[in-house]
Amino acid sequence: MNAAYNAPLDAELFPEGLSRCSLKKFLIWLLPVSLVLLWGLYAAFKVLSTGLGVTGLDDYFGFGLWITFDLAVIALGAGAFFTGLLRYILNIDPLKNIINLAVIVGFICYSGAMLVLVLDIGQPLRAWFGYWHANVHSMLTEVIFCITCYCIVLVIEYIPLALEQRQLNRIPFLRILAHNLHVFMPLFAGIGAFLSTFHQGSLGGMYGVMFGRPYAFREGFFIWPWTFFLFVLSAVGSGPVFTVLVASLMEKITGRKLVSWEIKSIMGKIAGTMLCVYIFFKFLDTWWWIADSLPKAGMSFDQMFHGWVYGKWLMVMELFVCGLVPCVLLVKKSLRDRPALFYLAALLDCAGIVINRYVMTVQTLAMPVMPFDQWVVYTPNWVEWAASLLVVAYGAVTLSFSYRYLPVFPQEKELNRE
Amino acid sequence: MTTELKKFRIRWGMVIDVDKCTGCGACMVACQAENNVPPENTSNRRKSLNWLLVYELSNGKSFPGHDLAYLPRPCQQCGTYPCASVCPVIATDKNEEGGIVSQIYPRCIGCRYCMAACPYHARYFNWRDPVWPAGMEKNLSPDVSVRPRGVVEKCSFCHHRFMQAKDKARVEERDIFDLEDGEYVTACAESCPNGAIVFGDLNNPKHRAHDLAASPQAFRLLERLGTDPQVYYLSRREWVRAQGDNRLPDEGNRG
Amino acid sequence: MVEKKQRDAGFLTQAAPFFLGLAVALCLGWWAFPTLLFSEHPQPVAFTHKSHLEDAGQDCADCHFFREDGSFSGLPSLEQCAECHVSSIGDSKAEEDFVQNFVEPERPIPWRVHQKQPDNVFFSHAAHTAATCSPCHMEYDPDDGENKPDALCSQCHLSLEELDKLPPYKENRLTGYSKTTMKMQQCEACHANPEHYGTTNANNACYTCHK
């Protein structure tokens, strides 16, 4: 391809046969994102240099926005492992058209979550104790192991895609490496699926085992409380549509078609099906919680809610509006095929999972367990928001570069024939 | 997943008589001084370290039927601990003879999972580096290490005093697991002029705490969650005992 | 043959930078780094155990003894030293310096303790006595004439009693730890040994050693 006069300066780096916006436009887009990034880095610096006293966290809310954010992005990043599982292990071929994006989103979510965790723990320089002095009885140990391992798996999955960059791909060694990694991808997808299932589960298990916290505590199977399974199911019930939402957002921003409707619809169907399974068990779980677990702790259902901030509306939203409704919209083909309803369902689905992670984190801690204690309200401060937005901005940057320079969407050329 | 109950020959425990506590706070100050908990000038009560915290309880009635009580809350040193089982790095454990839940500051990574798991709010995080007003660090106690920012801490039943009492017994060639009543007491118990806090081995019939814990007026906080605390409370007031645990309206008072 | 040799030579030349890097890094990591990590400090007083034990006929326990409260007097206080050294009793320069720099201005001696443990460690000397260890470890028996009386102490401490000159104290520049002090792993050599549980009261619980 000969360089056209009007081609952007960095056109040589673009994926083969695809056009991209001008470098100037690209940089203008990166500017606000970088500002958010810098703001987040400043917050991170504050936290690391002076301690967590600068955050809105306190002794009642040892977990707050950050943990909610972590759990949410990890759930939504589940699109990576689940799509990988379906694509490489179960050989659902059409998913190859979105698997790259799923991997990148997964990578961003997991690396971002780890970044936030580094800020969230009080002694980041001791983080390796999680391996060296591991307590095998702790759900968090399982989380630490699986998240770090899975993050490495995601890096390995991301590498071959990065190596497909046009200039890099010219180097024989890298080309061969990329190819070989591709061959092994099913193996990594399998490892990834295993690791991911476990830590999605143990993130839920983290809450379910807290028998001192009636809001979160659940009985379960063997060493795993029911929340273990619910978290896995809810993650696979929302991750795929989150990937679709990201793809659609990218389409909106770039003005180009990236993934065919058919693929989106398949992803929606998968998520919808899993969401149905999840919601079924979630209702069962909630019923058992109300009928058995809470009375055993001497507490009533009404005691679990307080005022507006911790009102029952959250539960209605989570279970019905953001649970049952997207189930119906995604499973029923006629509804799913109407883009407006599809996107609505996808958004509700993701929102429901975020609400779930939020109440499991914050409401669990806000609820007074000692009868003479009181409900307390948690408000995250700017440091927590900035650090969370840091991850969002980091994700935007990673996606922007990946899209601009890597062949992320196999269908792109075909869908944008001029 | 639940934690198994660990059994020890000695069970250090506290029996706190709520009917004797005037809420003066001497125990809280003594605790801070003994355990090198830094003073804090913050109006945010949820961010200040209180290994021992005195709660004010009300019977909820209007004047003149109103009654109030003060309830000091140290770490409950649960037999079935919600906290230590969740620690990813074994920075907290319940292992030594005596059954005190340990907290090891150089091991703690500050994830705060234990704080989330503890229903008593007995665990505190060092949100900032500890600071004493200039010169006051000279008055630090020699017995308890000063914690840096970023780690969780909690009441240790003044465990260092157990170490010291054992050393004294060793030098005197006595059995370190059969200390006399009062040979090892916590700073709070020692400071209370009202004698509201009695500390001793709950398993040792020679210790006062042993008998007091068996009193019909004794109760523990949130017993039905199954935490099996080593801290007992006493009150002859029915409403105070009722506030020790959650009960559904149809369960009566001692559900 | 020649070709192969050339190829070998070519390989060696080509790989030379790699091995150079490897060698430099290994030297750095195994020699320079461990040396640079520690700073060296002399003791503030040129104390000799030998002359105190042999010439003055003192006993270890004259300075290193248990207090009534069960704590261990690891180092004598200045007052104890001053019981004899209120003014110079010998003619050594070291003693003269000591009297001048510490006894007269009543300045406590800033000893550098080789076995210094961090604040978060509670070491009970009372628990680690011959009474605890000797029943099984005969070599720690102080009554056994064939063994040196400090056999138990030297399990952890440097043997200084025969030295005329104190070895320098090495401190980790980063952590502030003494180079010769024990780390938890060494404590666990005994504490994590299940054979110790029934016979001694040693156990490996966190609160056995931490404060």
Place this chain on the structure above:
Amino acid sequence: MGIDRRSFIKFAAGAGLGVTASPLPWKMIDDVAIWTQNWPWIPSNPKGESVWAATTSKYCPSACGLKVRMVNGQAVRAIGDADHPLGGGLSPLAAAEIQMLNSPARVKRPLRRIADGRLEPISWEEAEKILLDKLGAAGPQVACVSGDETGSSLGALSALLAGRGSNQLYVMPSDAQAAGRAWRLMGGKGQVGYDLEGSDFVLAVGANVLESWGTFIRNRRVFSSSRGEVPGASFVYAGPVQNQSAAVADQWIPLRPGSELVFLLGLCAVLAQQGRSVEAGDFLSFRDMLSGYDPQQVNALTEIPAQVLQSTAAALIRAERPLILAGSECGYGGGAATVMAGLALNLLLGGKTLRDVLLSGPVLPGEKARPDIQAGDLAAYMGKGASPQALLFYSANPAYALPSPKTVREFIQTTPFKAAFTSFLDETASLCDLVLPITFSLEGLDDLESPYGCAKPFYSVCRKLVDGPAEARPGLELILDLSAKLGKKLAPSAQDVIKAKAKALRANATALNQGKVFEGSVASLPGRFTLLPEIMRKAAESVKNAAPTLLAPLSRTALGTAQSGIPPFNAKLIRAGELEGNGMQALLNRTTAYSRGLQDGDLVRISAGQGEIVARVRIFEGIVPDALGLTMGLGHTALDAFSLGKGANVADLFTPAPEEGSGLTVWNRVGLTVVKV
């Protein structure tokens, strides 16, 4: 040979492998983690032998016994002393006493006010010169206020003033002062003492007996022993707020603020009606006076149910050795009449638990006895507004603690020369021209004799245990030195004063200097008393015209003394019911609040006399109707960050008025105007 990219990469690869295969990264990872547990900016524990010394707290108003632990010459911990007659545990102040040695509010060197109004450090020589010059010039026109009632410094100050030809020595007002006046008027010789240990029924009227009244640590030890397996004495508290004493008392009798006197007279009336009498010349007129206080009349005056009065009286009669303690919640300003009525009630019940505690008396030339000094009325003196030429403050903070501090501040400011001998830079010191640092508890030789409330003569020498700030001087020593320099030698040294005291009390000075305390024997009560019913009657008259909303101050020992402010360690003891954020909380019960159109959380402006406080309404059901509870000890405008900017000073609302009959200035019935902001 140039280094191309390729060989550099190879070199780097080799180096990477080599470093990984060396201890460097692994040791670093480990050492960095170890570094985090030994961060150099985190203070380290002291190491060394523990030395213990027994003493008596000069900081805690209860004068409790302390065992002080010292390591390397630094005090590290104070614990209670069960062998001490006034000890057996710690108050929240005694527990923080060690830390107060290094309080940020300490005065560490002499300070002088300069032209622009700031205080600047000067040397002791300069300070002494200024002080001697000014005192010399003032002649007899010098007055002094002391905040230490129990130390020999009080007598020494009186002797110093006597040398100048002045008798204007005042103590800060206190319950002790009111009781002293009452006891003297009724015929007592020394100081009234209360045999709590020997009592089987303790009725505390107004006196927050388990928190702040008298020797409260000892009171609490007695309370503790009464709750043993064998039930001991009953404790009943009568007062406006369900305070610390009420929380554990066997019974709380709600009383409207200021109606303590009428309640006591009502009890006296029931007893007198049952034929009880007192060996007193004016008993008959007392009995006649009581006829105006039968249960119905008391009920009409104070809304105390007649049945409560009857049953309380019955309980007192049933008891073998009842004891009535009358005092004020805030510890001062309660007046003499209430104490007199309390004493009269005790006498009607046989007075078996009352004691006459004899004091050591003057040992220095020109020294006045403590009761004589206590007879002075500081609030009245400062209220009159005729300033002396020179004013000295010794460990006293009237600018914070006296009623209507504004008047007090004006009084101080109009005095040409004022100097403070103080350990803390408090509100009063901040107004002075010269601030002289004196040692705090444990830092210098001091003593403590028979605090108010104790049952037997008590004396303790508070030894110097640790070094204070280099330039702080022991107060007693300083007074002696000053007097000598002004031309009147009182005693060669503080130790001589203590020896003289010990001799006067027939105590063993050597033992005292080793930390042992002295307890004297009990003197018999006077054979005949005077009841002075007229004083009580007049004082009780004022109950009739009470304001619609009355102030109920709440005492909280943890919040420090007026001089020290809130100890740093105690800042976190402040409860939500006392301060929310830094805003003052006003306790009202629901009925009271609703009848005034107020709701929980409303911001209100509370005013009385010249004073005004803004606070937030907090519904609290443990307070009588028509009363508003405010916590004392807050609202400092000096000292350190732990005291500054927190809430408001309740003393701002105190409106002093002379008590009818006794003439003592009181502020026990403060009417409030409450307006929603």
